[in-house]
């Protein structure tokens with residue numbers, strides 16, 4: 661009898677989930693949700709949070725070497741924003757029943773990934789421009805789409821993050837514009853940064869739809885609203901025009917406007933490089949992880965102090 665009632669309660673809960681999906685209503689933390697949905701979100705959202713935090717490293721290297729006080733203030737504010745994005749996303753992911761400590765442990769063990777893009781080095785100031793313009797530019801295209809994702813806390817985090825991210829994209833474009841209006845050497849530096857960051861930025865959208873194992877479930881559960889290839893095409897269309905305006909050349913000889921599809925066709929992406937980088941063998945994977953582990957260990961006393969403070973107030 662009890663078993664029958666349990667099954668009935670489960671069926672009702674499932675039908676609420678299905679009805680919410682159908683009506684495009686957000687799924688909230690206390691709603692019943694299929695295990696697969698929860699796992700899918702934990703994987704994607706924790707990967708997203710880790711990317712924001714690891715993403716502070718390549719730019720952080722340039723804070724002390726920014727070319728002016730204004731540039732330094734802007735870069736500091738941007739990096740601080742990325743940290744905040746990581747924190748919203750960790751909190752949003754915790755609503756799914758995983759702790760931040762577990763997520764960090766998964767990052768350190770290699771079980772959880774972070775974006776391929778942060779395994780490339782930022783070699784000079786033009787790279788800071790290219791990261792803001794191309795990397796944040798690619799991230800916004802993806803995140804604008806995720807504002808309509810089905811999980812409430814993720815979707816709300818995206819709304820706030822997108823507002824800040826569009827400022828980041830503009831600061832990167834401003835750096836590139838200034839360099840393109842500068843000396844011959846500065847123009848060459850900007851073009852060189854564009855050449856190195858263009859292809860890894862296209863990889864940020866993930867494998868082609870035909871090779872993307874998670875896209876099927878992501879569409880079924882309305883986690884993704886647009887596919888990897890659709891978002892990549894959107895990014896290329898808007899970025900090619902921006903490059904032309906400031907005189908940068910997109911490093912792709914096969915790039916052509918396709919009048920029929922109303923999108924640019926692009927040359928082949930080096931997927932072997934992508935899979936190598938996300939498997940841990942990119943130019944900076946070790947450096948990024950070692951730095952994160954070191955700083956995390958050094959911060960243990962802060963976490964212990966915060967926990968002691970919480971326990972003291974709870975007793976009171």
Ligand code: BYC
Pocket residue numbers: 703704707708709711712713714715716742773774775776777791795796799800802863864865866867871872873874875878888938
């Ligand atoms: N990098 O089936 P697929 C920022 C993996 S940070 C690494 O298409 P999905 C910023 C994927 O995980 C913003 N791995 O997956 C911060 C899967 O492997 P697993 C970062 C990738 O999830 C600081 C396998 O490939 N944005 O803005 O349907 C400074 C098959 O892929 C990548 C986000 O995180 C990649 N690029 O689609 C500046 C957006 N792509 O997990 C800027 C949120 C794929 O089975 N995430 N893989 O081992 C998403 O929208 C989706 O997860 C993706 C991939 C579109 C990235």
